Amino acid sequence: MNKRELLLRIKLCSGIGLKGESLVYEWINQCEISSLSIETLCAKICHLLSENHLRTQNFKIDFLSSSLDKLIKINQQQNWISILDDSYPQQLKEIYLPPIILFYAGDINLLTKNAMLGVVGSRKCSKYAVSAMKKAITSKVTDYFVIVSGLAAGVDTLGHQITLANQGKTIAVLGTGLNRYYPYSNQRLQQQLMADQLVLSEYGLDDGPKKFHFVERNRIIAGLSQKLLVVEAREKSGSLITASLALRENREVLAIPGNIDSYFSTGANELIAAGGQPCLDERDLLGRVVI
Numbered sequence: 001m002n003k004r005e006l007l008l009r010i011k012l013c014s015g016i017g018l019k020g021e022s023l024v025y026e027w028i029n030q031c032e033i034s035s036l037s038i039e040t041l042c043a044k045i046c047h048l049l050s051e052n053h054l055r056t057q058n059f060k061i062d063f064l065s066s067s068l069d070k071l072i073k074i075n076q077q078q079n080w081i082s083i084l085d086d087s088y089p090q091q092l093k094e095i096y097l098p099p100i101i102l103f104y105a106g107d108i109n110l111l112t113k114n115a116m117l118g119v120v121g122s123r124k125c126s127k128y129a130v131s132a133m134k135k136a137i138t139s140k141v142t143d144y145f146v147i148v149s150g151l152a153a154g155v156d157t158l159g160h161q162i163t164l165a166n167q168g169k170t171i172a173v174l175g176t177g178l179n180r181y182y183p184y185s186n187q188r189l190q191q192q193l194m195a196d197q198l199v200l201s202e203y204g205l206d207d208g209p210k211k212f213h214f215v216e217r218n219r220i221i222a223g224l225s226q227k228l229l230v231v232e233a234r235e236k237s238g239s240l241i242t243a244s245l246a247l248r249e250n251r252e253v254l255a256i257p258g259n260i261d262s263y264f265s266t267g268a269n270e271l272i273a274a275g276g277q278p279c280l281d282e283r284d285l286l287g288r289v290v291i
Contacts, residue, residue, distance in 0.1 A: 001038065003028050004082045010045075011101040012071050012204055015058030018097045018216065020049050025083060025100050038064065075205050078178060079104050087111065095223035095249050099202040105178055105194035110146055110171055111224075117145035117285065118225030118246065120218075120239040121155025122232040122264045129232045129264075132256045133158055136229065138282040142168025145285070148224050150175065150217055151190060151199075153183050155231045155239075160189060164197075173220045174201040175213035182209045214238060222246035229279055230255040233267035240267045243276070254279040 001009070010016060010024050027048055033041060042063050046056040062068055080103045081087050089111045092098055119137070121129065137147065137159065147163040149156040151172040163170040172193050174182070178201050181187040193199050200220065203213065218238060222228060222245040230253065233239035243253050254277045258265020272278050279285060 001036075001041065002034055003084055006033060006041065007082045007084065007100045008075070008080065009063070009068065009072060011202065012075060013059060013068055014062045015055070015060075016049070017054070019052070020054050020059070021100045022097050023048055023052055023054075071204065075103070078205055079108070081108065089224060091226070092220065092223040095219060095245075097219065098223065099220060101202060103178055103201050103203070103205070104198060106196065106198035107169075108198065110169055110198040113146045113169070114226075115145045116148050116171070116225045116227075117141070118221045118228040118242070118251075119147055119149045119155065119159035120221065120228065120230055120233070120242045121268075122234060122237070122239070123152055123154035123156075124264065125154040125158065125232050126262070126264060128258065128262075129155060129256070130158060133162060133231055135281050136256060136279055136285060137162045137166075139166040139168070141282050141285050142166040145227075146171055148173065148221055150214070150221060151182075151186055151193070152214075153185070157186060157189065160193065160197075164192075169197060171198045171200060171224065173217050173224070174199060174203070175217040176209050177201055177203045177205045177207035179205045180208055215241060218242040219245050222249060222251060225251055227252045227254065227285065229285065230268050230271060230276075232256070232258055232262075232264040233271070234264055235266040235270065237267050240271065243271060252277070254284060256280075 046060055049056045083100045142163050147159055147170040149159040160170050176182050218241055222242050228246040228251055230239050230243050246253050255268040255271045256279050258268050
């Protein structure tokens with residue numbers, strides 16, 4: 001088994017988690033594994049996990065199971081890259097707990113673009129958010145940035161749609177496998193992005209939505225983006241988690257100011273009050289690159 005195949009097996013195996021995946025990636029970077037049997041690999045990985053106070057029982061059972069072999073065969077039919085590949089973006093490799101595998105549909109070359117703008121916000125955005133986003137995410141912005149978002153309802157969907165309307169490029173990062181649609185109302189949009197843009201997921205082809213998936217997905221959006229735009233985020237929302245992750249990775253975070261009486265703008269306004277940069281129009285996103 002080569003290193004790429006091992007990472008795919010680890011990604012699809014249950015009972016290990018992101019920290020365990022990262023430990024395995026660091027381990028195989030320092031040793032040669034091609035001559036090791038699958039049983040020996042399992043024993044060495046279990047030892048590694050135990051040394052770092054992680055549980056191994058469920059992982060050991062699944063790693064050696066025939067059901068995992070079948071799952072791997074199914075997922076090998078889709079496109080995927082590993083963290084070991086040249087096409088894997090450097091800015092994502094440098095984050096805390098980077099995804100070891102990315103499944104994708106669409107134009108993988110979009111990952112090589114230098115400038116990416118993440119867009120996150122409320123799933124129930126107001127008319128104000130719509131007008132503010134159209135003012136900020138102009139054709140100049142989409143000419144310069146690839147727009148990265150999560151294909152969720154509300155702000156995410158609008159970010160992708162505005163980009164398409166401006167004939168720009170956009171990347172959607174899912175909290176499900178590529179065979180699933182969440183929300184289902186975005187099925188047609190997701191299919192369009194898979195055909196003409198780029199859709200990414202670190203989950204198996206048929207994996208459905210789970211709450212922790214979306215927190216994990218947020219770190220990928222933050223990691224890919226040089227800048228992150230927050231629109232109508234509630235207090236303690238997933239959007240603020242993404243902003244926090246982006247700040248930790250030294251990304252520039254901007255927020256569109258909202259009505260101080262609006263429940264949906266509390267988080268974005270607090271982000272600005274804490275020192276985040278307000279975004280009033282395209283100039284705040286483009287800065288010196290405005291032509």
